[in-house]
Amino acid sequence: MVDTDILVRDLLNSLPTLSDSESDTEVTNMSEFKYDMFKSRLDNIKPYDGDVNQLNKFLSRCENFIQKYNTFNDAELKLHVFQCIQEKLIDKAEIMVGRRMELDTWDKLKNALIQCFSDRRDIDSSFKNWHECDLSKPRQMPPQRFPTNSQVFGPPRNVFKPNQIPTNQLPKPEPMSTTSRNPSFRTNRTNFDNRKPPNFTFEELYNKEIDETEEKFTSNYENFYGEPSFDNYDPSFNNFDPYYNTKIPFNYRKADEVNFSFSVSPQEKVVKNLPVSIYEGEILTKPCKVNNLYIPQILTIAKNRFAPIEIENQTDRTISITMDQPLLVDSFDSNLHEIYSMDHFHTSIQKSNFPHNNENINPLLRTEHLNCEEKSLLSKLCHINNTESFDLSDRVLISNYVQSHKDSTKELYKQIQEKNEKTKEKIISKINENRSDPPSFENQNAAYIKIKARNKNVPKFKKVPITGQNSLKVFTKKGSYHKGTARKPKIKTKSFLQDKQDADNTAPIPNNPGPVNS
Known part of the structure; x- marks a missing residue:
């Protein structure tokens, strides 16, 4: 450390213009410490947050502040000055200093700030970077071309009616006093709207880029497109474009790549979860053969792109298959089941x-x-x-x-x-196949009688209706009939339609009764 008296003496020697009285006054003033002046000088130093553009300004003000108070022979004052400068560090600068105890002097702190936050670029480095940068245009693979409208859309087409009279050459309509519209005059409407700004497709209509003459071009147009009619003009329909109604179906589907392997034993029919082309829902498979494995047409349900499908190996050897694409299936709609073939x-x-x-x-x-x-x-x-x-x-x-x-x-x-x-x-x-004589119904009345069955398969007593004089219908549980005659049956009549029928009118059961109804 240098003695303050020596520094003061050197300072006075460097100022020869001052008189002795002025130098003595300055020394006495420097020997006195003023707190207000110290505070104002300290407030003049703004906090530093690590900005590169403010580093030089911060270091210069700190240097001036330290030099003002290094002339005092007071260690505590110098330490207080250094601590006040450390308090001016905020944000990134404060984080950089942190707990680095080695930064205990101003020179060490200054070098650390310069090392971390200074702009290290100089004129030489800028000159070098400028001349070493490659400003050549990169090569395009393949070279990019910008075609003109003529190359994209071809030569212009005549969208006007052949031999059409210009609008400015048409005769003026007769003035009408009773109506506001002249029905005898009709303006030939063109294919485009003149009120709107021209589109880029119409900008080349007037460019003569074709080699053919106008007459030849007009004749070719009439032969190919015919004469357009403006009678039923519809703005939503283009009468001049022959491909207006052409619909091109775009059914693009990204190829699904799968890796699924399975094997089927000879003469075996198994059900396996195979990857299908539909993610989820009811599906209908197509009957097909894949490497001698038969897949029938079945209705099943797919979940997470897998569905249980029946596979049959009709050969005498084990067949192993590795599927790299899902099985193509159709979606099944229950509301449209009539369109599916169930043959x-x-x-x-x-x-x-x-x-x-x-x-x-x-x-x-x-x-x-x-x-x-x-x-x-x-x-x-x-x-x-x-x-x-x-x-x-x-x-x-x-x-x-x-x-x-x-x-x-x-x-x-x-x-x-x-x-x-x-x-x-x-x-x-x-x-009824063995019967030839159909029954005759003479009376619409019916009565029930109890008969004794001879067949063991028929119940012992069964109610039968009597319909007419020549026929008797016998009802059994199994749909068969009882052959034979009823000898003196006990009659129990019951009228359903008109009157009761007497027991004497009942006829015997014929050998060949009529057909049996259920």
Whole structure:
């Protein structure tokens, strides 16, 4: 450290113009410390937040402030001055200093600030960067071309009517005093609206860029497009564009890449979750063969782009397949079920070997999606008549179709009733095949009598109606009839229409009665 007296002496020697009296006054003033002056000088230094543009200004003011009070031979004052300067650091500058205890002097703090926040660029570096930068235009791969309108749209087309008289050359209409519109004059409307600013497609209509003469071009236009008519002009329809109604279907679909592998044993029919082209919903597969694996047309449900699909290996070897694309399927709409062909369902069921009535048909049914009640009803429906094909127009019999169990039960009950009625009609038709004489009905009245049945399969006593003198209808539980004569039956009459019929009018049962009705 340098003694303050030596510094004061050197300072006085550097000022030869001052007189002795003035120098003594200055020394005495410097020996006195003024707090107000110290505070005003300290307030003149603005806080520094690490801005590059304000660093030099901050350092110069701090240098002047320190030099003012380094002349005092007071260590506490110098320490206080250094601490006041440290308090001026905020934001990034304060974070940079942090707890770095080595920055205990002004020189160290100044070097740290210059190292962190100063602009290190100089004239040489700027000159070097300017001359080393590559300002050449990058090569375009492929080179970009900007075609003109003529290259894009071709030569201009004549959109005016051939031999059309210009508007300014048309005769003026006759003045009318009674009407505001002249019906005898009609302005030929052009294809574009003159009130709007011209579009870029119309800007080239008047450019003569074709080599042909105007007459030849007009004749070619008339031969190709014909003479346009302005009688039924519709602004929404372009009469001059022959491709106006042309609709180009754009069915772009990004190729889905999958990697799905599976194998099927020889002579085996399995159900596997395969990737399909539809993400979710009811789908209908197409009958196809993929590497000797047969996929029938079935109705199933897709979830997360996977659906259970039946696959059959008809060969004697194991086949392994790796699918790189999903299986193409169609979306099934239940409201449009009439457009789908169900012939393959009927054909497959008619050609299949159903067991006889005495055999069990349950192993051939797919009932994983049904509850216990629906399983029993479906089994009962199949055992009524196995030889007939099922009516697959109803969706309830399609095993892959999922619907509410309440509706399924109701539909199965309905199918069972229809099967019972068909069975009754068949039995009655077989009975009536052996009969040649139709019954004659002479009396519309009917009475009930009790007869004794000879056949064991018929109940012992059964009520039968009497219709006429020559016929008697016999009703049994199984739809058959009782052959024979009723000998002195006990008559119990009951009138339904008019009067009671006497017992003497009853005729014996003929050997060949009429047809039996259910």
